[in-house]
Amino acid sequence: MWTGKPDPEGNEVPKAKRFRRDCLEMAVSNEVSSQRSARLAKNAQLAGARHVQDIAKLSTTPSKNINRDLLRKAVRNTKWPSVYEAQVPFHSEQTNKRFMGKMVFLLPHEVIHTLLKVNTVEDLKQTQGPAFFQGRPDIAECIDRVQRQHGLAAPSMALGLWIDAVPFNSDCSQSLECVTLSILGLRDWRVPVCCYPKAFEQKDATHEAILGILSWSFKCLLSDPIQQHGCLPGQDPATEPRRHDWNGMCVGRVAGGLEHAEALHVPSWSSYHICWLCQVKKTDVKNVSRDAAWRQERLGHMDFLLRQPREGRMISNFFSIPGNSRKEKCARLFDKLKAYYAAHPEVDSKLPKLLPTMLRFEEKSKKKSPKLRAKAGECRGLIAWLLELAEELLDPASSEEACMLQGCRRLGALYSLLRTAHWDPQAFEEEAREFVLLFAALEEHFLLAWPGSKVFKVKPKAHLLMEMSVLGGQSLVSLDLP
Template identity: 30%
Template sequence: MFHNKQRGKPGAIASPSKRLRNRVHNLFLSSSLSAIEAAGLETDAAECGLTGFKKAPEKSSKNASRDMLRRCLKKSQWPPIYTAEIRIWDEKHEITRYADVAFMLPHEVLYVLFQKNPGYPFTDLACCAQSVQNHCLETSRKLGVHVIPFSLWTDATPFNWDRSTSLEVILMSLPQLPAPHHTWRFPVTGLPKNNISKGESFEDIWDLMAWSSQQLLLGIMPRQRHDGQPFKEPWRNKHAGRTIAHRCILAELRADWKCLAEVFGLPHWGAKTGICMRCSACLSTYKDCSENAPWMLERYGHWDFLLRQKNEARLISSIFRNPFFTTTCFKMDWLHVMDLGCAQDCIGNLYWHVLPKLGNNQKVQVAQLYLQMKKFYKDNGIQDCIGKLTLGMIKKPDKKKPKMNLRAAETRAMIPFAWRIADEKLDRDDVFESAIRWAIKYLVECYDCLSALKWEPSYFRKCCFAFLRQYSSLEAMAEEGKWVMKPKFHMLAEIALAGDKPSDNWVYRDEEAGGTMARVAHAKGGPVNQWSIATRVLNKFSAEFSVPHFD
């Protein structure tokens, strides 16, 4: 679900009846079985005389989901759900109003995690991105106490059968955890997108996260709620005032560019006054990737950016109320920038240029390209293969600009084949085709740098900027609408300048966990609102997973 460790393996539990019960509960918690079906299986098992099963009451269908979830939650080690009022959008009355939303707060999750793992070296930051290590070391120096990082990820993912409604997901993780524990993701909350009040719902959430982060930095469990009211839950009253084993700060926030702009008020790709929070790049200057580019010479620090936001009367997000959180804590992810962005643009333009060399008409050309692709995949043992190739996957009929329409994993798998095609089909004596060939070569080198064995920050930066300059030159040489250098290419420049290894903060595991969270949120019946969705996801996580014990 939120970790790649499977639950209920045959050899993990000695008792066959317990294994069966775990499997039934797991199917219910993953939304593979409805509560009524799961309760029916338990009743059948009880009537067969198996221990550990109870016969469900005859009139239990009305609250079957609630009753089944309560049984699954009996031995949960996680804190109870935290309820907070935030502003949400009421679709029925078309107004913004306050409503209760369920949360798992970072300071409570980490409190129980540290209690379960008292001897684990959470202070070892070797697995963190270099910028996160530097940020924590600088904060520790200022405070005179050792602090460790935690990170958040947020994005929207479809969660109903026709993909017409999205779930806004927030997940927490610890970037310092090594393999295999680095795959753990802890849900904070999940809200239907149609219940999000623009500029209000998320601001209330970040206020709550800031309060939770303050408790983590103080290192003490709070004695009252974020709104000053006393706790109602026995668990929170019992643990109030106790010490949190490690001081923590929010040192990393991962999201795609669309989310950064819409949720946090950061500049977006069409902003006329500037498209970047870290420099002065704008729509007229971002394509210049030389060492003397205006945006390379005019860089923004944290306070410079906030001043610009204030002067332009733009949102200054509540996320900045988290202690020691700065603009450097926002991480631009490789998946959206390259796998679903620049690389797809580059490969799409390459194929569009090469197609006329492969046959007399486009149908034959695409078929020939796909045959060569399948052979290459088979010869090289590539697993993330595409099942088909159509002209619309290279350039959509209603678009002028070619761009491959692939999943991220399919794009990564296609990079070596793109180089094979470029090397074989392009004329090295032709100036334009030679330029294309070099662009593909630099793209391949950018991806090669991601390997742990080949990682070297200065060489990675060199490869990225070589690719960007080559692509910029191609746009100047190409016909209109081809080899267009979009604003997203500037994000690649910022990734290169940051000096972090992309694998230290990329979002592949976050996306997977977010998709699982969306599947769990989908209900076969009952109300669908901000309270029911969030409580369903958090309770199912708490029921399925124990607090992990790290070896």
């Protein structure tokens, strides 16, 4: 597949040109030298072969230029997309200075777009049948979550990203850092998307820049439409976005050595906690008993996210949700809200828009907790949608998210009971009590896990809710108050 032709047998190539194709393929794949390939073409021409005249001429070219010229002929008129060039931070050991260098990429979404010119999504999905997921329940869970969170009609397809270094000089003293794309389940297929000499790597910065570009490309695969790389910084505006009839693709696995853990900001040997699945420390590595503490203290997704900033570590942008900014993320969320409004015309007070300025984020310096700035009627109209969103996005397997989900259900039940036909004082009091208990538990949990956090904050309004539930719908005027 080196020429960009998705057909490895060459059936798309006219019969008269297949010998030419084989000559070029043998040279590029290093099966024979470029000089030997040119000599084969020359002898074939003498025997009457056609379409090899230009390769045959290379046999008379000085040996140092044959490989260059033959490579140019091999990649001419390729079906693969053009490369994307970006400025990436590097470090020079000779001068001990940092600099910005040019790196070329084959963007994953354009590679997949090229494959789908001659294949269908169903053809590619055949590699991920029941037998594949039987041994990888983690990838099956990942695909299921992506399908639920993004409202996909059918399961998405899992891709893989491989990060590894390979020697590239004669004495193996220098390594080439390669990032390759794969389709999980298709063992013999990998496409390099970028590479660079590892000696020029700038700690954290080089990988961060590369993963930022690849993250944008993978988000295009997930959300569609397929954008051309002219939409990225440093490129001229491209044509209209290209669309393809697929159900979204996601990254199911990122493989690499322990040295690449720092690139993704996940715990490594230099961290206080060295694992992203438990609370093990370097001093506990030798403890492999069945009652070891690390076996009991397993981490969920929320536990890990809370632990990262507590230990002074960041979350890689590679794991961010689709949308490069808060404005784009709000736009994606508002698209879901508009779909809910369309399905529920009975909602009379609708939120006209959703912008980052309407969301008050956690401000530690001002002692403020998150809040939505909207009218009371618009907020009431969001309660039922909030429950739908929680059912779709929250993971019941996580204790924190399960608590949030139960809180949303209690809040939805409270608003449902406020209707005259459904009013039940005893049920209202019970739902209110459970809602406040859940909210208080979330506040306490996040304060213990993340000191100073105000993600959840119980306010005096919680007590007013309890007073209303205790009154049971009676009028305050009718009570014998002092």
